[in-house]
Amino acid sequence: MAITTVPETIRKPGRPTSPYRTRPQRTSLGRKVRDNLTGHTFLIGAVLCFVVFSWYPMIRGVVMSFQRTRRGETTWVGWDNYVRIVADPSFWTAWQNTIYFTLLALVFGYALPFFVAILLNEFRHAKGYLRILVYLPVMLPPASALFLFKFYAYDPSEAGLFNAILKALHLPTSQWMQSPEMTMPAMVIASTWMNMGGAVLIYLAALQNVPGELYEAAELDGAGIWRRIVNVTIPQTRLILALLAMLQIVATMQLFIEPLILANGAGAEDSATSVAYLIYQHGFFQNDLNGAAALGVIMLVVLAGFSAVYVRLTAKQD
Amino acid sequence: MSVPQYRKATALALVAGLGLSLTACSTKSGDSSNDASGKVTITVDCQPVGAQKEILQNWNDDVVEFQKQNPDIIIKSVSVGEQCNNPPDFTARLAGGTVTDLFYGYMTDLQQVLDSGQAKDITEFANKDSIPTWDSVDPALKEVFTDGGKLYAVPVKNYSMGLVYNKVLFQQAGLDANNPPKTWGEVRAAAKKISALGNGIAGYSEYSAGNTGGWHFTSLLYSQGGQVLTPDGKKAAFNDAAGKQVLQNLKDMRYGDNSMGDRQLLQWGDLLTNAGAGKVGMFIGAPDTTQAIVSQFQGKFQDWAMAPLPGQDGAAKGTLGGGEGYFFKKDLTPEQVKAGLKWIAYQKLTPGKGQFDYVRAKPQNYPVGLPQPLLFANGTEAQKQELELRKANANVDTANFAIFEANPVPIKGEPRNAQAIYAVLDAAMSGVLTSPNSNIDALLKTAEEKVNQLLAAES
Numbered sequence: 001m002a003i004t005t006v007p008e009t010i011r012k013p014g015r016p017t018s019p020y021r022t023r024p025q026r027t028s029l030g031r032k033v034r035d036n037l038t039g040h041t042f043l044i045g046a047v048l049c050f051v052v053f054s055w056y057p058m059i060r061g062v063v064m065s066f067q068r069t070r071r072g073e074t075t076w077v078g079w080d081n082y083v084r085i086v087a088d089p090s091f092w093t094a095w096q097n098t099i100y101f102t103l104l105a106l107v108f109g110y111a112l113p114f115f116v117a118i119l120l121n122e123f124r125h126a127k128g129y130l131r132i133l134v135y136l137p138v139m140l141p142p143a144s145a146l147f148l149f150k151f152y153a154y155d156p157s158e159a160g161l162f163n164a165i166l167k168a169l170h171l172p173t174s175q176w177m178q179s180p181e182m183t184m185p186a187m188v189i190a191s192t193w194m195n196m197g198g199a200v201l202i203y204l205a206a207l208q209n210v211p212g213e214l215y216e217a218a219e220l221d222g223a224g225i226w227r228r229i230v231n232v233t234i235p236q237t238r239l240i241l242a243l244l245a246m247l248q249i250v251a252t253m254q255l256f257i258e259p260l261i262l263a264n265g266a267g268a269e270d271s272a273t274s275v276a277y278l279i280y281q282h283g284f285f286q287n288d289l290n291g292a293a294a295l296g297v298i299m300l301v302v303l304a305g306f307s308a309v310y311v312r313l314t315a316k317q318d
Numbered sequence: 319m320s321v322p323q324y325r326k327a328t329a330l331a332l333v334a335g336l337g338l339s340l341t342a343c344s345t346k347s348g349d350s351s352n353d354a355s356g357k358v359t360i361t362v363d364c365q366p367v368g369a370q371k372e373i374l375q376n377w378n379d380d381v382v383e384f385q386k387q388n389p390d391i392i393i394k395s396v397s398v399g400e401q402c403n404n405p406p407d408f409t410a411r412l413a414g415g416t417v418t419d420l421f422y423g424y425m426t427d428l429q430q431v432l433d434s435g436q437a438k439d440i441t442e443f444a445n446k447d448s449i450p451t452w453d454s455v456d457p458a459l460k461e462v463f464t465d466g467g468k469l470y471a472v473p474v475k476n477y478s479m480g481l482v483y484n485k486v487l488f489q490q491a492g493l494d495a496n497n498p499p500k501t502w503g504e505v506r507a508a509a510k511k512i513s514a515l516g517n518g519i520a521g522y523s524e525y526s527a528g529n530t531g532g533w534h535f536t537s538l539l540y541s542q543g544g545q546v547l548t549p550d551g552k553k554a555a556f557n558d559a560a561g562k563q564v565l566q567n568l569k570d571m572r573y574g575d576n577s578m579g580d581r582q583l584l585q586w587g588d589l590l591t592n593a594g595a596g597k598v599g600m601f602i603g604a605p606d607t608t609q610a611i612v613s614q615f616q617g618k619f620q621d622w623a624m625a626p627l628p629g630q631d632g633a634a635k636g637t638l639g640g641g642e643g644y645f646f647k648k649d650l651t652p653e654q655v656k657a658g659l660k661w662i663a664y665q666k667l668t669p670g671k672g673q674f675d676y677v678r679a680k681p682q683n684y685p686v687g688l689p690q691p692l693l694f695a696n697g698t699e700a701q702k703q704e705l706e707l708r709k710a711n712a713n714v715d716t717a718n719f720a721i722f723e724a725n726p727v728p729i730k731g732e733p734r735n736a737q738a739i740y741a742v743l744d745a746a747m748s749g750v751l752t753s754p755n756s757n758i759d760a761l762l763k764t765a766e767e768k769v770n771q772l773l774a775a776e777s
Contacts, residue, residue, distance in 0.1 A: 266527065266744055286735075
């Protein structure tokens with residue numbers, strides 16, 4: 001017979017016992033499930049959804065990356081797909097482009113919203129109105145926003161919005177997406193504009209949690225605005241800053257819709273080919289689903305590595 | 319109902335609901351079979367989309383008429399949107415196993431379809447009994463869909479590329495619209511004059527994105543007498559004088575003459591949108607591009623004419639041919655295959671019916687008189703019938719296509735792994751069209767290395 005209660009004498013010291021506890025401490029799994037039947041049923045639904053739509057495709061992708069399908073016959077090929085993908089000259093081009101975009105996005109897409117949030121936080125009037133203005137681009141579907149940039153802002157003729165502004169300022173115009181050198185900066189500008197509102201809102205929430213006394217004390221010590229940002233704002237919001245930096249890296253490394261729409265895919269001389277676009281190209285243009293799966297796994301490992309670094313860093317900070 | 323009972327009922331309902339939803343997601347069509355009454359049902363894709371009202375009506379009328387003539391066959395037609403002109407959509411459906419019983423594919427798709435293991439060998443079924451005009455169908459087109467002596471699809475459309483030009487812009491630029499350019503030098507001179515009209519008009523326009531750049535590079539290369547691959551299909555063969563000449567011509571027009579417009583990285587619809595707006599003087603394309611300009615991009619038939627593809631110093635040495643066909647899904651019963659062939663014979667391969675029903679198409683502003691599809695071999699009975707019907711019901715000015723028809727250029731098919739190679743060659747095309755400092759030798763060398771690697775991986 002199973003022991004369901006622990007004798008008083010062998011209980012660890014300091015462990016309080018509830019005077020109201022009448023049931024045994026350990027209950028069977030079946031009992032737990034029965035007690036929370038509705039909750040568990042909802043849980044099954046959620047788990048099934050994850051299994052079917054998230055975990056299974058990932059596992060299937062990993063399996064496919066070690067297989068090759070020819071004439072309907074699937075065979076195991078070991079690391080062949082990985083070797084082939086890494087040997088593809090486009091592989092390194094795509095990683096270079098993606099890392100370049102990520103670095104640019106960290107400089108602009110990450111830092112700019114932080115400073116916009118600080119500015120907004122300083123405003124005393126029309127705060128809500130200004131926040132809505134900053135958030136508006138987020139409400140525009142990404143495809144629509146990018147088409148606006150493609151056909152209106154980045155028109156390479158002098159009729160294009162940006163070129164008209166540059167010309168009015170007596171600056172040289174640009175070919176924008178048609179120039180291999182400008183492809184990535186142009187994509188970062190568009191991406192930053194599209195996504196800034198969300199980041200600004202998160203920064204604003206973090207800034208409002210910084211105790212006002214700290215700023216008052218800093219001001220009394222003679223700190224100017226820059227010192228206050230460096231010595232008060234940044235340390236007080238470091239966890240949010242770290243979180244958004246990680247999210248920014250993970251999101252920007254999955255760069256896909258910008259090349260697809262702004263550059264019609266690969267862009268001028270492959271200057272827009274990102275890793276995610278290369279996966280799409282292998283899978284759907286080159287009929288190489290196994291190669292695409294291998295590339296997807298490589299990307300997964302890299303992004304998981306970044307996430308692990310983040311978890312370690314934040315754990316140390318805590 | 320007590321609380322525990324209520325909980326149990328809720329839980330059961332949820333589980334049952336979820337289970338049913340998942341089952342519904344995973345269930346494949348059970349329509350495609352022979353039912354108890356002996357009727358055979360087949361699903362067919364590429365039903366015209368709703369926006370193309372008259373074409374859709376024609377398709378539906380054909381289905382009704384065919385079923386009246388064949389009461390034992392039920393045609394279930396499916397519109398799959400972009401699948402019928404978008405390689406990624408097609409690949410997704412093929413990989414997902416969601417193609418219909420009869421499914422449409424490009425002539426370049428055979429290997430991909432075979433790799434997916436979804437195509438049925440229809441060699442024993444395709445004959446004069448199932449398709450009365452079968453012996454008239456151009457054998458070269460059947461060959462395109464044949465692998466290892468086995469036939470996997472029935473060709474339903476065939477085209478070849480030429481020089482499409484805007485007669486109105488030719489006249490405005492002081493050019494003779496009845497004497498279009500015959501060489502790339504003449505194209506260059508004409509493009510300069512047309513672009514001098516200003517107003518954002520490109521004298522000549524070209525693709526460089528979404529695989530279309532590589533597709534057109536191939537046709538331009540054929541015009542120079544070049545080849546994409548070596549005869550054994552194992553190595554790239556475009557990094558030679560012909561390939562360099564193709565890119566040099568484009569670079570000269572783009573940056574030497576500034577006659578190709580400001581906006582590059584064009585893919586299929588981009589160029590035709592500009593053409594429909596009267597902003598393109600010349601481009602290379604098949605006769606049906608004029609149809610797309612009119613039906614999808616608000617252009618006018620009477621503005622457009624076609625000439626043979628130009629050559630470097632004289633007539634072109636070759637031009638690219640391509641087309642489409644219908645595959646049959648692997649698990650079909652012989653009855654379904656026979657029913658499918660009957661439908662294709664009726665809708666696609668019978669003069670006076672389906673796509674060749676010119677009497678019906680004439681008043682619908684659907685073009686009759688274009689020099690395609692080139693499905694039937696020269697001199698065959700079906701070709702004679704089709705040409706007579708086409709001539710009698712023409713609603714486009716056939717004179718606009720007369721020079722193209724009267725000066726045929728040898729047609730070459732698309733290379734093995736065409737779509738993958740086109741994707742690589744896009745970079746070479748975009749290189750010369752977007753950078754005045756592009757290095758043609760380096761662009762071709764990089765493309766050559768990538769294609770060789772791709773072919774090595776495939777072999």
